[in-house]
Amino acid sequence: MEASQDVLQGKWHEVKGQVRQQWGKLTDDDVARLSGKTEELAHVLRQRYGYGKVQAENEIHNWLRNRVRAPIAV
Numbered sequence: 001m002e003a004s005q006d007v008l009q010g011k012w013h014e015v016k017g018q019v020r021q022q023w024g025k026l027t028d029d030d031v032a033r034l035s036g037k038t039e040e041l042a043h044v045l046r047q048r049y050g051y052g053k054v055q056a057e058n059e060i061h062n063w064l065r066n067r068v069r070a071p072i073a074v
Contacts, residue, residue: 007064012036015067022063025049 008015012035019041020031025048034040042056051059 008038008041008060009036018067023048023059 016031016034016036019034020026020028023045026044030044030048034044038057038060041060042051042053045051045056045059046053049056
């Protein structure tokens with residue numbers, strides 16, 4: 001999860017709106033309090049969605065993987 005953390009934290013200002021869109025149960029205040037750390041986001045997802053720790057981390061990891069996927073050069 002360390003690589004995901006680096007991506008999330010390094011681009012937090014760019015992606016926080018997308019985080020709010022992806023997980024609509026997060027409030028604006030939730031997102032404003034986060035600094036881009038994966039553990040923080042996972043904690044809020046656990047609170048809002050009732051996810052377990054692993055599920056929350058997997059949700060974040062999968063979202064990042066799909067979001068950051070580079071186009072394939074032909």
